[in-house]
Amino acid sequence: MKLPFPVLTPEEAALLIKDGSTVGFSGFTSTGQAKLIPTAIANHARTLHAAGKPFKINVVTGASTSAELDASLAEADAVGWRTPYQSCAAMRKSINAGKVHYFDMHLSQVQPWLRSGFLGPIHYAVLEAASVKPDGSVILTTSIGVTNTLARLAEKVIIEVNDAHPESILGLHDLYEPAEPPHRQPIPIVTVRDRVGSPVLQIPPEKILGIVRNHALDSVKDYDALDDATLAIGANVANFIVRERRAGRLPDGLPFQSGVGNIANAVTEAMAQNKEIPNFNLYSEVIQDGIFSLIKQGRVDFASGTAVSFTPRVLTELYQDWKKYSQHLVLRPQEISNSPEMVRRLGVITINTALEFDINGNVNSTHTLGRTLMNGIGGSGDFTRNAYLSIFTCPSIRKDGAISTIVPVCSHIDHNEHSVDVVVTEQGVADLRCKDPSQRAEEIIRNCVAPEYRDLLRAYVQSCGTVHAQVNTEKSAIFHQAFARYKDMRKAAELL
């Protein structure tokens, strides 16, 4: 098909992007992003910088991206501000060095903020597509994220057409964008499988500056083999769900949301292996290989997300049999996949990973020692805050016990005691519902803390005296102080 848009080299496309502009890139958790253009922009920036000329762009994406985007641009010192999420070593380094202004957003709020103008104008949208037609209709690839809103609001659009993704995946995407308040109607989704929007993205052809051709699947890596602690966390979550079902507190048919990574895989796998847990659905964010496997086994009936983070092998399998899998899978814009309205309506049971949590029931998802950004809050706040039941998981210790992930008071709080229902480590499960802070502290110490830290945390609790929240402002940071000074939280005993 002859297209009315110029076919550009990545370098030609990069030259179109002006210094100081805000660029919205498609992409969510390293999938569905343009790959050649961001690298070309980074190279262009290096050339300009070498000539003593300024070049920085502001970068909005759905969530994290692969090395071609965040690493390239960060290493080229080509980013002014960055939002809403990243998980890239080079970008993280630039952020923590104060070279990139990063602000960490709830992922469901990015599209509302794009529309309200809080993020300013989007000068360019750079999108990956499986196909584009002369009328500007586009089939996206492995993620949606905020792409539909970027494409609509951007002044100009550049499309990286990636023919490793076949056009036959029509229907993988359900593009629904609500009207802005005060004219918004209810989101018309009432089950995880409802499709309520368009499978194609319509872009006014006159906004399309050109296309760049590519042929490359996302470079998604297999997860590691699961270690004993991770397997134990998975089993503990599954057993807790069984107990709740037996107690009559979990009606059938509530969908699950599960974070990204090894622990998430272990949890869904343990649930699938537990015969007392009926087949389940996901209303989640990122769909990983493990879920695809459970769909094939029939243990997961339907998975709704905003990205498929599949290894090339699994993605190929999905594409080859898309007609069958279209009955079991859909991608939505992240304001819909992570929508507070949807999460509460569907009654989602949310399972996310914590960096650390504290004996009062607060969770840190983002900062080590309270100061150094790890990745960002991502969608964990969208899901947790509106969940039917919110669960957080992490191993009780890291670095061979030099770090206790359970501390007196978190060094950064992303999810507070009001929104955290259950915490799970390889040691066990602490059910925080309907408990006051002192009861929560005992529940957590008894069930979740590693044995070598229990006495220390009990001694901290003692030091608080008779209070409501278990906070002693003279001692609340001793675990972090001990790690900063001695690289070992066990030394907190000396600071107590």
Add this chain to the structure above:
Amino acid sequence: MKLPFPVLTPEEAALLIKDGSTVGFSGFTSTGQAKLIPTAIANHARTLHAAGKPFKINVVTGASTSAELDASLAEADAVGWRTPYQSCAAMRKSINAGKVHYFDMHLSQVQPWLRSGFLGPIHYAVLEAASVKPDGSVILTTSIGVTNTLARLAEKVIIEVNDAHPESILGLHDLYEPAEPPHRQPIPIVTVRDRVGSPVLQIPPEKILGIVRNHALDSVKDYDALDDATLAIGANVANFIVRERRAGRLPDGLPFQSGVGNIANAVTEAMAQNKEIPNFNLYSEVIQDGIFSLIKQGRVDFASGTAVSFTPRVLTELYQDWKKYSQHLVLRPQEISNSPEMVRRLGVITINTALEFDINGNVNSTHTLGRTLMNGIGGSGDFTRNAYLSIFTCPSIRKDGAISTIVPVCSHIDHNEHSVDVVVTEQGVADLRCKDPSQRAEEIIRNCVAPEYRDLLRAYVQSCGTVHAQVNTEKSAIFHQAFARYKDMRKAAELL
């Protein structure tokens, strides 16, 4: 009308309540609660305790209550656990002394937790009503809160019929209760004024143990005259809203939510006086005298809430002319007034009061020095987290400057940096949107901090070195430590 239910004395009603039971009381922010029965229960508890017998009940309400309930029961040592909110000196004392197990809940989550069984069975509901008919149909009074769900789930119901509230207020209440997930449909409200439920509460007559007669309006007190700092906060919020409108970032027709108290009054009053702000609506929680006055002036067109906290004079005026005011006012259950679904759909601009906030943009709404419970989070999390734009207000200092409400890191975090868009003191406005933590710190110090604390906070920022979040775990509690040790945060300079 002859009723098929026994008419009881308060003392007879109290005798029906068994030790160890969970009692759900109607009531929200000291309005719409039974007044005689809770006091009688407290007296009954004292009698039993004097005889060496145990008596404690667990107490669920909509939110805070007046002295007849929380104070009476706390002083009689008659409460096992308490949720979701209180604002009573005696109850606060018992909670902080560890005598009452209090867990602090987002108000929108109480009804879901009642239905899911997380709060356990409700043995008795004790409700205030304007009227009850033989078929069990009830007209409520000045609040809804969680009353409709309590009445439906409770094993037995006792009604305090308070004929100070005329039956002619039919239509003040819009009782809508969504189905539980996974069978829930969209809440069918699309404008603040939509009525979608029933004006009367239907209770199976066989569940009604009896009625107690009363004649007494809620004892709502006038707010204090506004001091200069409070007036300045109000003006700063109004001016900020004008600037946002001029910048094209606030479309007309977005409703406001406003917290309870003097600052909230000052804010809505300042908005009303500003000629650049068009008439506005409220989708809020508690409707106070000030809003009624603005309805009369035509500056507020419609106010939706879950309680009218009106002084007797204003309430009498509302009742006398209810037909007219029914075009401008409605009460909803708190899971609807505070619904995440509704707040995001309507695009609510939320304005809540902080106890303290920090230079990173976190807000403490609940605990002094991180440990002593003040009131509770109330609905502030429901509104803030899902707002179109979230604003927090407080004076920059308290106790003649011995306390800076702006600290390095909050001693308790109820609303974190991801959800706090704008903070306002009498000094000015800090717009935190699209700023990284170091930019936020400078914005807050420059615009919001009292002059005598600016250098100190800048010195703290210096002490953090090059980091993302402005956290130095060795120094982050120095303001609170200085106050705990010397009753003066200015002495934090010595701890830096």
